[in-house]
Amino acid sequence: MIILGVDPGLTRCGVGVIEAGAYRRLSFIHVDVVRSDPKSPQDRRLLTIYDGLAAKLDEFAPDVVSIERVFAQENRNTVLGTAQAAGMAMLAAAQRNIPVALHTPTESKMAITGNGKAEKIQMERMVARILNLNTLPKPADAADALAIAICHALRPAGAIQGGEREEHLTAAQRQWAKAAQKASRGRTQGRAM
Amino acid sequence: MIILGVDPGLTRCGVGVIEAGAYRRLSFIHVDVVRSDPKSPQDRRLLTIYDGLAAKLDEFAPDVVSIERVFAQENRNTVLGTAQAAGMAMLAAAQRNIPVALHTPTESKMAITGNGKAEKIQMERMVARILNLNTLPKPADAADALAIAICHALRPAGAIQGGEREEHLTAAQRQWAKAAQKASRGRTQGRAM
Numbered sequence: 001m002i003i004l005g006v007d008p009g010l011t012r013c014g015v016g017v018i019e020a021g022a023y024r025r026l027s028f029i030h031v032d033v034v035r036s037d038p039k040s041p042q043d044r045r046l047l048t049i050y051d052g053l054a055a056k057l058d059e060f061a062p063d064v065v066s067i068e069r070v071f072a073q074e075n076r077n078t079v080l081g082t083a084q085a086a087g088m089a090m091l092a093a094a095q096r097n098i099p100v101a102l103h104t105p106t107e108s109k110m111a112i113t114g115n116g117k118a119e120k121i122q123m124e125r126m127v128a129r130i131l132n133l134n135t136l137p138k139p140a141d142a143a144d145a146l147a148i149a150i151c152h153a154l155r156p157a158g159a160i161q162g163g164e165r166e167e168h169l170t171a172a173q174r175q176w177a178k179a180a181q182k183a184s185r186g187r188t189q190g191r192a193m
Numbered sequence: 194m195i196i197l198g199v200d201p202g203l204t205r206c207g208v209g210v211i212e213a214g215a216y217r218r219l220s221f222i223h224v225d226v227v228r229s230d231p232k233s234p235q236d237r238r239l240l241t242i243y244d245g246l247a248a249k250l251d252e253f254a255p256d257v258v259s260i261e262r263v264f265a266q267e268n269r270n271t272v273l274g275t276a277q278a279a280g281m282a283m284l285a286a287a288q289r290n291i292p293v294a295l296h297t298p299t300e301s302k303m304a305i306t307g308n309g310k311a312e313k314i315q316m317e318r319m320v321a322r323i324l325n326l327n328t329l330p331k332p333a334d335a336a337d338a339l340a341i342a343i344c345h346a347l348r349p350a351g352a353i354q355g356g357e358r359e360e361h362l363t364a365a366q367r368q369w370a371k372a373a374q375k376a377s378r379g380r381t382q383g384r385a386m
Contacts, residue, residue, distance in 0.1 A: 043283035043293040050284055072273050080265050083273040084280035090236035091243055091281065100236040 002029070004062035005149030006053070006089045007142070008070060010081030011038055013049050013089075014145030017060045018131065020153040028131040030060060031142045042081075050088040057092055065093040066152035068144065069102040101152050108144075108151040123147055195222070197255035198342030199246065199282045200335070201263065203274035204231055206242050206282075207338030210253045211324065213346040221324040223253060224335045235274075243281040250285055258286040259345035261337065262295040294345050301337075301344040316340055 007014030017030040034052030036045035057065070067090065070083045093100045106116040112126045124136045124143045130150055137143040200207035210223040227245030229238035250258070260283065263276045286293045299309040305319045317329045317336045323343055330336040 041293065042295070043287040046280055046284050047287035070273060080263060080273075080276040083276045084283075087239055087277035087280045088284065090277075091239050091284070094236040094240035100234065102235070 001064070001153075002060060002062040003149040003152050004056065004060055004065050005145040005147070005152070006065060006067045006086070007144035007148060008068060008082050008086035008089060010036060010045055010049065010078065010085045012141060013053065013085050014142040015053070015056050016137075016142060016144075016146030016149045017056075017062065018146065018149045018153065024154060026130055026150060026153055028133060028137075028146070030056075031137055031139075031146055032056070033139055033142050045081075046084055046088060049085050050092060053089050054092040054095075057096055057098065062098060064099045064101055064152060065089060066101045066103060066148050068108070068148045069104045071104075103148055103151045103155070105144075107155070108147045111151040111154045112147055194257070194346075195253060195255040196342040196345050197249065197253055197258050198338040198340070198345070199258060199260045199279070200337035200341060201261060201275050201279035201282060203229060203238055203242065203271065203278045205334060206246065206278050207335040208246070208249050209330075209335060209337075209339030209342045210249075210255065211339065211342045211346065217347060219323055219343060219346055221326060221330075221339070223249075224330055224332075224339055225249070226332055226335050238274075239277055239281060242278050243285060246282050247285040247288075250289055250291065255291060257292050257294055257345060258282060259294045259296060259341050261301070261341045262297045264297075296341055296344045296348070300348070301340045304344040304347045305340055 001020045003018050003020055005014075005016040005018070007016075013034040013036075015030070015032050015034060019027045019029055021027065034049055034056070036048040038045075040048070067086055070079065070086050072079065090100050103111075109118040109123060110116040112118070112130065113122055115122075118126075124140065127133075127143050127146050127150060128136050131137075131146065137146055194213045196211050196213055198207075198209040198211070200209075206227040206229075208223070208225050208227060212220045212222055214220065227242055227249070229241040231238075233241070260279055263272065263279050265272065283293050296304075302311040302316060303309040305311070305323065306315055308315075311319075317333065320326075320336050320339050320343060321329050324330075324339065330339055
């Protein structure tokens with residue numbers, strides 16, 4: 001199964017592609033950043049991001065697109081542009097009938113390091129280790145896109161299906177499912193995208 | 194000149210089309226709401242909104258698309274979906290090489306009633322009067338899309354070009370230009386989309 005991860009952004013939109021084989025064996029395929037010029041009008045920037053992401057989907061034909069969830073609470077200056085870049089990824093996937101999964105940064109950190117508050121460098125090292133890379137993934141900020149792809153591959157079934165009984169989960173999976181539930185409560189409240 | 198106004202929303206996205214003739218004579222062409230099902234996945238909803246807006250652009254071939262600006266400060270539950278719907282409108286316009294203009298609700302109220310804090314019913318009445326409609330525009334929430342289109346037609350040149358000297362403006366235009374400047378300061382701070 002090919003998973004394409006997206007770390008959404010209007011200036012820099014990370015794209016990471018992995019293959020998930022049997023026994024959760026993961027291998028690296030591709031990592032890149034789609035950029036748009038901050039000096040261009042907003043509509044042109046969105047078109048650039050959309051075209052860049054659509055080209056990646058056509059090149060790698062993923063089975064699923066895993067996108068980092070954007071939160072309205074993050075009242076950063078860039079949050080609307082980030083949400084719109086995520087929207088470009090969702091649209092490009094929907095137009096190709098590729099399923100979309102949204103994962104929070106906490107889910108991603110939990111799935112990869114077992115710690116929902118892991119530091120960036122710890123995440124990068126674990127991403128490199130999981131994908132058998134000899135060096136940390138470059139460019140650094142595209143590592144988040146690989147992380148979101150890995151997160152989707154390693155997610156406990158219960159967190160997605162909602163049908164797994166808790167006693168079948170390992171301690172790490174239970175922690176993860178708890179984080180996912182918390183995130184999904186955020187969703188229900190309509191605060192997350 | 195054909196102007197297509199968009200009042201962005203993920204559940205209900207208003208579309209209003211007007212023609213701006215000589216002497217700022219405005220006439221009504223079309224009003225409608227593009228809807229998506231709140232029970233559908235986010236990516237499918239965005240595809241529905243995008244397809245709906247793209248069809249309107251192809252049908253009416255506007256010279257410009259005027260979109261209501263979304264603000265991050267509006268920390269409503271729906272703000273990210275609203276920003277993404279606006280993103281769909283911008284993308285569809287950019288793909289057709291149609292220029293995009295963004296106007297704030299305050300600019301729209303100022304241009305149409307001379308009062309940046311006008312009530313909704315006052316706006317609806319003025320939209321009906323300006324477009325020579327015998328009844329208030331229906332559906333009610335699509336009136337905002339017509340208002341955003343009208344706002345673009347009636348904007349003082351100075352607010353857009355930034356080159357008009359203040360003494361050439363009427364009192365209402367000066368008020369309007371002030372509102373536009375305030376909005377554009379918001380833009381510079383990067384808080385608005």
